[in-house]
Amino acid sequence: KPNQHLGIIKFFRKESNEYLDQLISGLFHCQTPEVYRNSELEGVSDRVESCVMSYRSHRNDHPIEIEISGHKITGIIDATIHNGGQTDSWLHCWMSLRLPENETSLRSLQEDIKRMKENFGENFVFVPSGNIEELCRRILKASKKPLSCKEVAYDEDHNRWGTFCKSPSYAYQREYRFAFGECSPTEVTPYCFRCPEGFGDLMYKNPDLKLESHDRKNVWLDLAE
Numbered sequence: 001k002p003n004q005h006l007g008i009i010k011f012f013r014k015e016s017n018e019y020l021d022q023l024i025s026g027l028f029h030c031q032t033p034e035v036y037r038n039s040e041l042e043g044v045s046d047r048v049e050s051c052v053m054s055y056r057s058h059r060n061d062h063p064i065e066i067e068i069s070g071h072k073i074t075g076i077i078d079a080t081i082h083n084g085g086q087t088d089s090w091l092h093c094w095m096s097l098r099l100p101e102n103e104t105s106l107r108s109l110q111e112d113i114k115r116m117k118e119n120f121g122e123n124f125v126f127v128p129s130g131n132i133e134e135l136c137r138r139i140l141k142a143s144k145k146p147l148s149c150k151e152v153a154y155d156e157d158h159n160r161w162g163t164f165c166k167s168p169s170y171a172y173q174r175e176y177r178f179a180f181g182e183c184s185p186t187e188v189t190p191y192c193f194r195c196p197e198g199f200g201d202l203m204y205k206n207p208d209l210k211l212e213s214h215d216r217k218n219v220w221l222d223l224a225e
Contacts, residue, residue, distance in 0.1 A: 002101035007128040008094040008176045009223070013121030020125055024205060026198040028139065030090035030191040032183050033163075043119030046170065050088050050163045051185070055079040080185035086162040089148070089179035090191035094127075096151050096176040099211070106211075106220055112172040113223065123206055124223065131202040138202075142195040145181030152177055 012020040019029065033050035038059065047054055055064050057077045066073045082088075095116055100106035127135060140147055152175035153160075154168045161167065163179050180191055211221040 002099060004099040005129045006097045006099060007126055008096055008132065009127075010094045010125050011116055011120035012123045012125070014123065016121065017123055020123060020205065023125060024199050024203050026142075026195040028092060028143070028178075028193055028195065030092045030178070030180055032090055032187045032190070033088045034186055034188050035190075036091075038188075041119075043116070043173070046166070048158070048161060048167070050086075050091075050161075051080050051082045052158050052161055053079070053081040054185075078186060082185075083159060083162050087182045088185055088187070089163055089181055090145070090183055091163075092178040092180075093173075094176045094178075096174045097126075098174075100220075110221060112174060113221075115172050126204045126207050126209055126223075127199075127202055128204075135199065135202050138195045138197055138199070139178065142193050143180060144193065145191065147178060147180055149176070149178045151175065 010020075010023070023029070036044055036046050036049040037054050038056070039045040047059075055061050055076060055078065057063075063074070064076055064079065066076065066079070080088075095113075100109050136147065136149060148163075150164060152173075153165045154171040155161070155165055156168060158167075164177060166175070183191075206224070209223040210219055212219045
């Protein structure tokens with residue numbers, strides 16, 4: 001059916017194939033928002049990751065002033081502003097794959113996957129939508145931190161930005177996120193844990209994944225290309 005959720009994909013570069021294999025064997029390696037705020041890598045870097053605004057003096061950001069009850073505060077070293085009640089969490093990020101609704105959405109998906117491969121690598125691991133529930137069950141069993149997971153929304157309104165809402169400039173990533181616990185805004189230490197059962201029966205490494213006609217004469221999308 002159009003827009004049917006097919007599964008989630010995570011891309012890896014050749015030199016990081018070791019991490020791909022470790023993931024399938026059961027290792028969940030989660031980064032903090034601050035790592036993304038400080039990164040300069042295309043597709044990874046986001047200075048407002050999980051927040052509305054961040055200021056870091058070590059990034060040589062333009063100095064800011066904060067005014068509280070008419071008193072200006074200067075000399076600020078770090079500042080992070082979240083939407084009310086929201087906090088940072090350790091993140092494990094994937095791309096959500098949905099069946100295109102028409103030719104326009106198909107072309108958009110093709111371009112987004114191409115860009116994802118350019119930013120993150122050609123190799124990938126795929127989890128069919130029917131396996132996500134079991135994946136979450138195993139994660140919850142192994143993790144010492146609470147889990148939230150769902151697709152990320154994209155909105156121009158920065159007042160909505162947070163862990164599960166980002167700027168439309170990142171919409172090509174079509175993210176599906178696993179968010180664990182609560183970390184401080186400047187935390188950079190990853191959260192890692194291992195599921196003893198592994199994920200070999202739930203995840204597939206570089207599978208022959210295609211969208212094609214019933215007679216297989218027309219291939220609309222081939223993840224291996």
